[in-house]
Amino acid sequence: MSFLGKCKVSVLTGGSPLWRVYLLARGVQVGSHFTCIGRPGLNLKRGSRMVLGERVTLCSSGMANPVAEGGRCRLATLAAGAELILHDEVGISSALICCARRVEVGRGTLIGGGVMILDTDFHPRDGAGNWLTDPARVARPVRIGEKCFIGARAIILKGVTIGDGAVVGAGAVVTRDVRAGTVVAGNPATEITPHGRAVPDCGEWTAAGD
Numbered sequence: 001m002s003f004l005g006k007c008k009v010s011v012l013t014g015g016s017p018l019w020r021v022y023l024l025a026r027g028v029q030v031g032s033h034f035t036c037i038g039r040p041g042l043n044l045k046r047g048s049r050m051v052l053g054e055r056v057t058l059c060s061s062g063m064a065n066p067v068a069e070g071g072r073c074r075l076a077t078l079a080a081g082a083e084l085i086l087h088d089e090v091g092i093s094s095a096l097i098c099c100a101r102r103v104e105v106g107r108g109t110l111i112g113g114g115v116m117i118l119d120t121d122f123h124p125r126d127g128a129g130n131w132l133t134d135p136a137r138v139a140r141p142v143r144i145g146e147k148c149f150i151g152a153r154a155i156i157l158k159g160v161t162i163g164d165g166a167v168v169g170a171g172a173v174v175t176r177d178v179r180a181g182t183v184v185a186g187n188p189a190t191e192i193t194p195h196g197r198a199v200p201d202c203g204e205w206t207a208a209g210d
């Protein structure tokens with residue numbers, strides 16, 4: 001990244017303490033050393049819980065990461081009792097998490113631009129075939145393990161568990177559990193590496209994206 005780019009990013013990260021206060025005021029539990037680049041979107045339903053661990057980074061800026069055109073990170077709880085938990089050192093760029101029951105992202109996991117994580121189908125159907133709006137009724141928890149890498153524009157659907165260290169390829173639609181340490185891709189996502197093959201070295205991730 002150029003010197004100018006680095007300056008711009010550091011100016012943006014300088015706003016993080018204010019974002020921290022903003023999040024705390026909204027009822028979000030925020031750990032220390034929280035970094036917020038650009039402006040995230042938050043929807044917190046009354047009676048739900050949102051927890052951001054220590055050294056979590058939310059990047060909503062095309063300057064820091066041009067993938068997904070720097071769209072906002074949006075974290076949303078959709079029902080009372082929902083729990084959205086990002087453990088320590090999770091990094092998210094311009095991604096959406098919708099949580100009607102429980103979404104948990106493990107320590108050190110990186111989530112790329114335009115990713116969607118949905119623990120619900122949003123609309124249940126009644127006996128007459130009408131679509132209703134009660135996301136909690138069609139929700140199943142999503143759990144993403146530690147040190148996973150979720151490629152740009154992947155979609156992770158309800159009920160999925162992704163094992164520690166797994167890699168999800170760009171654009172994958174994940175409908176079934178992913179084994180730890182494997183690489184999956186495609187729609188529906190399937191393993192593209194034999195079990196035990198080394199996953200790509202993603203290198204040291206930084207808030208500046210370089």
Ligand SMILES: CC(C)(COP(=O)(O)OP(=O)(O)OC[C@H]1O[C@@H](n2cnc3c(N)ncnc32)[C@H](O)[C@@H]1OP(=O)(O)O)[C@@H](O)C(=O)NCCC(=O)NCCS
Pocket residue numbers: 065067093111112113150151152153167168169170171172183184185186192200
């Ligand atoms: C999943 C990924 C990490 C695999 O990288 P890799 O181990 O170098 O894999 P290869 O390029 O050798 O591809 C292996 C096979 O999987 C296929 N493949 C790789 N990525 C794929 C994807 N995202 N979707 C569908 N198929 C994919 C390749 O076509 C290849 O198939 P083949 O063996 O039939 O030729 C990489 O392709 C990827 O999707 N990276 C995500 C980048 C990204 O989004 N970064 C975040 C930005 S914020």
